[in-house]
Amino acid sequence: MTPLLEIRDLHAEIAGGRKIINGMNLTINPGEVHAIMGPNGAGKSTLSYVLSGKPGYEITGGEVIFRGVNLQELSPDERAAQGLFLCFQYPLEIPGVSNMAFLHTAANSQRKKRGEPELTSPELVRKVRELGKQLGIDTDMLKRPVNVGFSGGEKKRNETLQMMLLEPYLSILDEADSGLDIDALKVVSNGVNAMRSPERSMLVITHYQRLLDYIVPDVVHVFAAGRIVHTGGKELALELEATGYAQYQNEAA
Amino acid sequence: MAADVRLMKTAAELALADAFAAVKSTLPGDAAVAAQRTAAFETFASVGLPHRRVESWRYTDLRALLREAPPLASAAGPEALARSLAACPMLAGMEARRIYVVNGAFVSDISDLANLEPGVSISSLATALGAADPLVAHLGQTVASSDAALALNTAFMGDGVVIALAEGATLSRPLHLVFVTTEATATAAYTRSLLVMGKGASAQVIESHEGPAGAAYQVNTALEVVVGEGASLERVKITAEGNDALHISTLLARVADGAKLANANFTLGGAIIRNQLLVQLAGEGIDASLSGVSLLAGKQHSDTLLAVEHIAPNCQSREQFRTVVDDTARDIFQGRISVRQSAQKTDARMMSRALLLSDTAESDNKPELEIFADDVQCGHGCTTGSLDQQLKFYMMSRGIPEKEAEALLIQAFVGEVIDAIGHEGVRAALTDATRNWLIERK
Ligand SMILES: Nc1ncnc2c1ncn2[C@@H]1O[C@H](COP(=O)(O)OP(=O)(O)OP(=O)(O)O)[C@@H](O)[C@H]1O
Numbered sequence: 001m002t003p004l005l006e007i008r009d010l011h012a013e014i015a016g017g018r019k020i021i022n023g024m025n026l027t028i029n030p031g032e033v034h035a036i037m038g039p040n041g042a043g044k045s046t047l048s049y050v051l052s053g054k055p056g057y058e059i060t061g062g063e064v065i066f067r068g069v070n071l072q073e074l075s076p077d078e079r080a081a082q083g084l085f086l087c088f089q090y091p092l093e094i095p096g097v098s099n100m101a102f103l104h105t106a107a108n109s110q111r112k113k114r115g116e117p118e119l120t121s122p123e124l125v126r127k128v129r130e131l132g133k134q135l136g137i138d139t140d141m142l143k144r145p146v147n148v149g150f151s152g153g154e155k156k157r158n159e160t161l162q163m164m165l166l167e168p169y170l171s172i173l174d175e176a177d178s179g180l181d182i183d184a185l186k187v188v189s190n191g192v193n194a195m196r197s198p199e200r201s202m203l204v205i206t207h208y209q210r211l212l213d214y215i216v217p218d219v220v221h222v223f224a225a226g227r228i229v230h231t232g233g234k235e236l237a238l239e240l241e242a243t244g245y246a247q248y249q250n251e252a253a
Numbered sequence: 254m255a256a257d258v259r260l261m262k263t264a265a266e267l268a269l270a271d272a273f274a275a276v277k278s279t280l281p282g283d284a285a286v287a288a289q290r291t292a293a294f295e296t297f298a299s300v301g302l303p304h305r306r307v308e309s310w311r312y313t314d315l316r317a318l319l320r321e322a323p324p325l326a327s328a329a330g331p332e333a334l335a336r337s338l339a340a341c342p343m344l345a346g347m348e349a350r351r352i353y354v355v356n357g358a359f360v361s362d363i364s365d366l367a368n369l370e371p372g373v374s375i376s377s378l379a380t381a382l383g384a385a386d387p388l389v390a391h392l393g394q395t396v397a398s399s400d401a402a403l404a405l406n407t408a409f410m411g412d413g414v415v416i417a418l419a420e421g422a423t424l425s426r427p428l429h430l431v432f433v434t435t436e437a438t439a440t441a442a443y444t445r446s447l448l449v450m451g452k453g454a455s456a457q458v459i460e461s462h463e464g465p466a467g468a469a470y471q472v473n474t475a476l477e478v479v480v481g482e483g484a485s486l487e488r489v490k491i492t493a494e495g496n497d498a499l500h501i502s503t504l505l506a507r508v509a510d511g512a513k514l515a516n517a518n519f520t521l522g523g524a525i526i527r528n529q530l531l532v533q534l535a536g537e538g539i540d541a542s543l544s545g546v547s548l549l550a551g552k553q554h555s556d557t558l559l560a561v562e563h564i565a566p567n568c569q570s571r572e573q574f575r576t577v578v579d580d581t582a583r584d585i586f587q588g589r590i591s592v593r594q595s596a597q598k599t600d601a602r603m604m605s606r607a608l609l610l611s612d613t614a615e616s617d618n619k620p621e622l623e624i625f626a627d628d629v630q631c632g633h634g635c636t637t638g639s640l641d642q643q644l645k646f647y648m649m650s651r652g653i654p655e656k657e658a659e660a661l662l663i664q665a666f667v668g669e670v671i672d673a674i675g676h677e678g679v680r681a682a683l684t685d686a687t688r689n690w691l692i693e694r695k
Pocket residue numbers: 014018020038039040041042043044045046047
């Protein structure tokens with residue numbers, strides 16, 4: 001099987017010279033859900049930014065191959081069109097840009113880049129409303145500016161809606177559970193699970209086993225000091241809950 | 254006169270004096286108007302062209318910028334008039350009564366003057382001055398100003414549009430005053446218009462200004478407005494002059510009890526653009542909104558001077574200005590809200606924000622409050638910044654290309670002002686014009 005994502009000996013730093021990713025290796029096959037757990041400040045969010053191409057995050061060694069393409073050669077919007085999606089740990093507010101217009105522009109920009117037919121407004125509105133219903137996002141929120149005045153949980157639902165509309169091959173969920181109440185956690189997890197398919201994969205970054213009860217991973221990695229230091233099955237998450245990261249941090253050092 | 258001439262320094266000032274001497278006897282109006290012109294020219298001559306040391310002009314040194322005083326524009330021929338009909342394409346689809354002022358002259362032949370609404374009159378300033386129409390008594394009487402550029406306008410005013418709405422009169426469709434310069438050579442046009450609204454009258458007025466690219470023409474235009482008791486005026490001014498043009502515009506508005514005034518300036522064309530907005534809230538319970546959007550690129554220089562005076566109690570004013578500055582363009586905003594001691598319970602809020610799209614773009618922002626009443630709510634603020642890189646990345650991570658992400662952010666930035674415009678057609682047209690400006694930017 002050709003891997004969906006292959007990270008080979010990746011080194012990356014944040015502009016200003018701080019090295020955060022330190023010789024990381026990871027292979028994700030189509031259809032797999034991988035969880036990444038690790039201490040605060042280990043570089044998990046940084047990894048997600050490096051993968052999605054955030055300016056100021058520089059790859060200094062190794063490579064990342066996504067669906068056969070070297071990601072370093074693509075701009076963030078090209079990566080998105082290629083099927084990469086980052087569910088932000090802290091989604092941003094965009095004053096003055098309505099949610100619906102934003103979704104429309106995003107969906108059609110991607111389709112255009114891939115040479116697919118663009119969605120008409122009614123098609124898009126129908127799709128978005130359907131997804132909104134599943135995720136408990138009402139019409140009013142769809143008209144409002146992106147994330148402006150949304151609660152933390154609403155922002156996460158909105159991220160999930162974007163993901164479900166854009167149907168990426170690889171979704172990176174950075175603490176999708178933070179700030180969610182129990183009901184919202186179920187709603188978001190159901191959305192994510194609905195996307196699971198033999199060709200779609202997920203990289204789930206979380207601190208808590210709880211999320212993994214809902215989004216059950218195939219593989220769990222421990223990430224410390226900028227690389228994966230241990231890998232196991234879904235039971236590893238439970239172990240970590242009991243033991244913490246101390247042993248792995250020593251391993252990383 | 255001799256003493257005045259001695260004070261003149263630049264070639265342009267001397268040429269203006271010669272031009273005034275040459276044309277003053279041919280300009281319309283009776284002896285009183287002639288005296289008004291002479292007095293205005295003397296005001297101008299005593300101070301000359303505004304320069305850096307004149308506070309209200311400190312960022313736009315007209316004395317240095319205005320090298321020549323080109324000849325007055327002459328009447329357009331039939332072919333140029335036909336072309337003028339296609340002016341202001343951005344509003345082409347909008348239902349409006351269109352009045353044309355071409356090369357500084359009101360052109361009744363191509364203007365839509367039929368079936369005026371009851372209580373509404375529209376005529377040319379030249380005709381009104383020639384016939385000593387009582388309306389012309391308002392000229393120079395709405396808001397007092399000693400501004401030198403306005404004085405020049407008063408001295409040279411040749412034509413313009415005089416509009417009166419009687420008590421309770423309402424325009425059934427917007428009035429579009431289409432100002433066009435057609436000559437490819439350097440000319441000067443001084444137009445003065447007047448809008449007098451009686452008690453409870455209501456109107457939407459759009460003013461557009463444009464002319465050919467590559468011609469160093471000069472436009473000095475002014476509009477005096479009397480908004481009567483309980484009357485309602487929405488005015489939108491679109492400045493889309495040619496890329497070498499100098500455009501100076503003055504709005505003088507006096508507003509009475511319980512009236513509503515909403516004025517929006519939309520500026521995108523011209524080499525040097527100066528918009529002066531002098532507004533007097535003379536009655537109680539007025540609701541006033543003064544706003545503006547400028548989209549500047551290349552070497553454009555746009556300067557907005559705003560002076561709102563709260564004179565009577567219980568008035569609200571909102572001042573909202575947004576500028577987008579690219580390349581080496583420069584935007585200036587000087588805004589002053591004065592609240593007299595008599596204007597208790599004033600509620601005034603001014604905000605001006607500039608978005609710089611390049612390292613060489615420039616913005617000067619000078620908001621000011623001058624408050625003599627103690628029971629008021631007033632605030633002002635200004636910001637200058639560049640596009641938010643975090644937001645841009647967020648949008649790009651959803652597949653939106655960089656330029657498109659920038660365009661969405663810029664549209665959102667100016668949208669705050671455009672979306673507040675009452676007329677839906679104008680709102681849509683300005684939104685489209687912004688989008689087109691952004692497309693051309695690429
Ligand atoms: N823009 C930045 N400039 C400098 N240092 C940064 C920047 N962003 C992150 N860092 C640092 O990089 C390290 C990794 O941060 P990152 O946010 O990737 O950690 P994380 O694993 O996601 O942590 P958490 O679990 O708390 O979300 C931290 O030490 C952080 O302080």
